[in-house]
Amino acid sequence: MNDRSRDVRSIRLPRWGRVAADQGVVPWLVFDEEGKAVEPVRRFLIDFVARDNRVGSVRSYAFDLLRWWRWLRVVEVEWNRATSAEVRDFVLWLSGAVKPRSAPRTVSAATAGTINSITKKPYLDDRYKPRTIRHSNAVLRSFYDFWIELGGGPLVNPVPLARSDHRRPHAHHNPLEPYRAEGRLRYNPKVPRRRPRQMPDERWNELFAALRSNRDRAILALAVSNGARASELLGVRGVDLDWGDQLVRVVRKGTLAEQWLPASPEAFVWIRLYQEEGPPLDPTAPLWWTLRRRDHGAGLAYQPMNYEALRAVFRRANLLLGTNWSMHDLRHTAALRMARDEGLSLRDVQTILGHAHLSTTADIYLVEEESQVIRRVQDHLAELKKRAQLPPPPVALGYQASDLEVLFGGDQA
Structure with missing residues (x-):
């Protein structure tokens, strides 16, 4: 291990390289300053895509690896000669660094890092959170595991495990059994446990009243009735609505499995009102569309609603109410309402929320408000x-x- 000391507080990462979409097998790649794909990252992401990972995960991994490549350029270490000292210093740098922004904060400058007096939730600031650092460590370990297996990387993974002893990884492993996790990573920061909060009924009524369109009312009414995630609701099509039994079919975020979820009668009322005033709907097309037509090169046309458009809905409502609610608050609200209903079992709540393990539901939602x-x-x-x-x-x-x-x-x- 290289024990040379670095003043990590004085390091500033260069604006080297970029992450951009690509038309090949890998939807997102890391490009250098000459516009060429970084080959070690490209080969890793090809394998990552082949393991059936989603487009969003590929993009997230690409940004983590771009940040790592910028770090290696500053410390002048080749990617295949990195040691745990580079990872250690990188974690120390992330713990105190400020995220680069394409534009300075304006309205949010006064609230960044503070606590909202109404929701009791913190506003995001420009620091790297412990979850971000842990994700970065997991990405780097996976990247180097891939190259060590191919024989093209360092001899030892520079992202070490936190073991009390110094035994070899997977020592005495039975080849007839699958490999299991070897423990937490050494430089992973601790993540404070966040308690989910149920949105009070009066706050929900205020938020609902601040919405501008029947489309927005329909989406939020669905979310608060069954706790579906934002990405799951945005993927709903016209054929995914069962009007008779008042069910909505979603594709689960992790497993990509289709699942029918119940929804409140009010949610279906708002969906009908939205459909009557919205653009013509093809049953096989997305259910949610922009309220105004936009020109993206093919003339004025309605566009499928994406996550950024949904965030804009919350920004407008939060600005009016002085709050910082998010879509995930509605998921927590729905889950806590169900968990505290004596007519529903914890297994029922787990099924509706789409958790793989019952312990996940119990650990998060069996708490006192x-x-x-x-x-x-x-x-x-x-x-x-x-x-x-x-x-x-x-x-x-x-x-x-x-x-x-x-x-x-x-x-x-």
Whole structure:
């Protein structure tokens, strides 16, 4: 291990290279300053795509590897000669660095990193979060595992595991059994556990009233009734609606499996109102479209709604209400409502949310709502104060008040 010290606080990554879409097998690639694909990354991403990973994951991995390549250029280390010292210093740099922005903050500059007084949620700032660093470490370890297996990378993976002993990875592995995870990565930061919060009914009513269109009302009504993810709802088509049984079919984010989910009658009412005023709908086409026609080179036309358009819906509503709600808050709200319904089992909640393991549902949603705990404690303190202000009970016959005062140390008169 290279123990040379670096002043990581003074390092600034160059704007070297870029991630861009490609028309080949790999939808996203890392390109250098000459516009050529970075070959080690390209070969890794080909294998990554062949393992049936989604386009969004490919793009995410490409950006993590671009950041790593920029780091290697600054520290002047070849990618196949990197050691755990480079990874260690990279993690230290990420822990204190500020994300580069294409444009400076304007309206959000005053709230970045603060807590919203209404939602009690933090606003995002420009620091790298522990989850981002952990994801970066996982990407780098996977990248170097690929090249070590091919014999083209370093002899040892520079992203080490946090073992108490120094045994060889997968020592004494039975070849008839699958490989299992060898433990957490050494330089993974700890992630504070976040408690899901249920949106109070009055806040939900305020958010719903702030929406501008029946399309937006339909999407949010669906999300709060069954907890489907944003990407799952945006992928719904006209044929994915069962009007008779009031079901909606989604493609699950992780498994890509199709699943029918129940939805509230109100959600279907808003969908019908949206369809009556919206663009002509092909049953096999996406259900959600932009409200205005746009020209993307082929004349004015409605465009399928994407995640950025959905974020714009929340930005407008949050600006009006002074909040920072997101689509995931509706998923938490739906899940907590179901988990606290005595008529539903935890297995029911797991199925609707699409969790692979029951323990995931239990760990996240079998929690006490913090606001409700605070309210009950406040009621308890108010009750104690009320009792203290009540007159003392009369002394029973046959006893002297002075004797009781000596016995109990208080005024019993």
